[in-house]
Amino acid sequence: MTIRNSAPYWVTALGLLLGCAAYGSETSYKLILTSEAGDHDSPLGHAMRLWEDLIEEKSNGRMQVEVFYQGELGGQQELFDQLIRGNVDMMITWPQTSYDERIGVNYIPYLVLDWEDAIAAFSPDGWVQELMAPIYEDIGLKYIGPFPEGFGGIATQNRYATSFEDAQGIKVRSQPVFPLPQTVNAMGFQAVPIDWAEVYTSLQTGVVDGDSSNVIYWDYEYFGDVLDYFVQSSHNFSSYSLLMSDRVWDEMDATDREIVTTAAREVIEKQFAEARAEDEHWIATAQEGGMEYIVPTTEEKAAWVERVRSEVWPLIEESLGTEIMDVVRENASVPGAKTSGASD
Incomplete structure (x- = not known):
């Protein structure tokens, strides 16, 4: 052998x-x-x-x-x-x-x-x-x-935001992976790239006010005692x-x-x-456990989509190349198309 x-x-x-x-x-x-x-x-x-x-x-x-x-x-x-x-x-x-x-x-x-x-x-x-x-x-x-897993969101303590304007001054942890910090910044939040193992301590000590880009399971199950809100921004598919x-x-x-x-x-x-089904289960579980679950209006989500695509997609094209982004633009969902419920 x-x-x-x-x-x-x-x-x-x-x-x-x-x-x-x-x-x-x-x-x-x-x-x-x-x-x-x-x-x-x-x-x-x-x-x-x-x-x-x-x-x-x-x-x-x-x-x-x-x-x-x-x-x-x-x-x-x-x-x-x-x-x-x-x-x-x-x-x-x-x-x-x-x-x-x-x-x-x-x-x-x-x-x-x-x-x-x-x-x-x-x-x-x-x-x-x-x-x-x-x-x-x-x-x-x-x-x-x-x-x-599902669609990511923005989980925060004390206050939340569903618009670029309301997000000003809210610091949220972002995975240290391009282009997630850039995305969160374009949405109006202040992105702080932090490794997963350090998130809880960062929330406790006030380094950040929340977490971003995870499905609700992670934010409720691991940080539910320090986070109050989960906004279903759906800016990334996890x-x-x-x-x-x-x-x-x-x-x-x-x-x-x-x-x-x-x-x-x-x-x-x-x-x-x-x-x-797993994502919807944890949405219900988090609500039962006291976390407030917020779905932006169609207009609020469309505004985020427009701002993020206009600001972040060009940065992505610089890194990934025009050939890749041409495929993305050809296949990506169109803003204003139907959504599929609470988790979209």
Whole structure:
């Protein structure tokens, strides 16, 4: 049996064995799967365990997966760095744009405006996936597919805003990923890029007045004791990515790749079927728990869409290129089109 030794200095420090077959399906695997967010009982935690279970089941136990939850192996940028280097094998993550700003396709604001558009765009055979896969390949990652959550919003304490004017002076945490801080600024808020692990302390100490771009689950479940309002701005469609390091992917044969991707497709299909209901469940749960849920009027949302697209999309085009943005403009939802209810 041939065992691949992946970055022993890092693995030894963790006391883990990373191995993969050089000769395909005759060799055992020990793979690391992690994410920067989501504890054992979160929807993301459940998804990671499902991916683990399906891989082990489909390989008859020959492929073993070790799951690590938020914070157990490091912060958001650190984990993505380790994935690029091949020290982490798989992630379900909000990918960092530090290696290629074109990954920002995943974070283009007001790309879709309702669930129907989002499902069509982010489905495994959607136009967004067709754009993204080659970009990940260029930085050494296999893009297996999206993990949709829902539409992000702005969660705050003490006061809230549904317009550019009312947002002045409100500091909100933003994921340190282009173009999310720029989007939040264009909406009128003051964006403060902060890693996920530092958000709660930043809210407690007044570094920021709120959080942005997450679905309501994260803001209520993790910060519900310090946040009062959730505005369904829907400026971004929150979608993680299922990724695998090319370092392990390239050494797998067709049989083992099929095991990984078939298992992932089951996770993705399940999430697409359940994401909308899950988001609506947490909207109701947050309201029952005392968080006020605010949906901007059609006019307020249209004003945000117009301002953000006019200010941020040109910045995105400078980074992503005209060719990508031409595809985006051709496929993106049109302001004023129908919405799909509370979560859009």
